[in-house]
Amino acid sequence: MSEERIKTHEELAAELRQSVRILQGAGRNDLLLQAIGVPLLEELRIEAARGQLSRLRITRDYRFLLVDFDNREIDLQPVHKAVYLLFLAHPEGIEFKRLSDYREELTRYYMAVSKIMDKQKVEESVGRLVNPFDNAINEKCSRIKNVFLKLMDEYSASYYVISSHTTRHIEGSNRIWYQRAKLITLPRHLVENLAADEID
16 A cells, blocks of 8 residues: 655645636635635735835834835824824724723824924814714824825735724623724834834
8 A cells, every 4th residue: 555645835735726716717706715714814915915015114203104115205294193103002903982092192192293282282183083973083094094095006005004893702602792993904013113212
């Protein structure tokens, strides 16, 4: 009885390519997705984008630079930078309805990046951002997204913008709830925040 030869990784990949072609030809992308699974699909998406993503450097004077895109600067107003720094500091994400829990932290970021020394104006602006009945936070996130879309394709930009992420939670045996957080999915090893120590 002969031993079966162990296939190399390259041979397995070739077989997988052939199977993918057959399933796609049959119009069965649903089976492909089922076989791969969503978590692996997201890992593959990150791997595919990794070569296209630039490191993000935040300088001590709060300039946002795309290092691998010839140090191109991201043109954001202080309020947008403050919002971005807040979400960058929370990779787990933040629900908009809980933004008021981050009022103090957001105020610190805004004071640090802003040339406005009037703390009252900063606090008024932050008050609008954390108010769940005000659309200010959505407007700021939309502006941030538009700035990144001017600098790169939509696929790459999706890693830099503040986007929605829904997590399904199960409590006990019959209670299901969803956490709808907003977050920046850029892998944090690509972020170099030189200003982190400057914020009190």
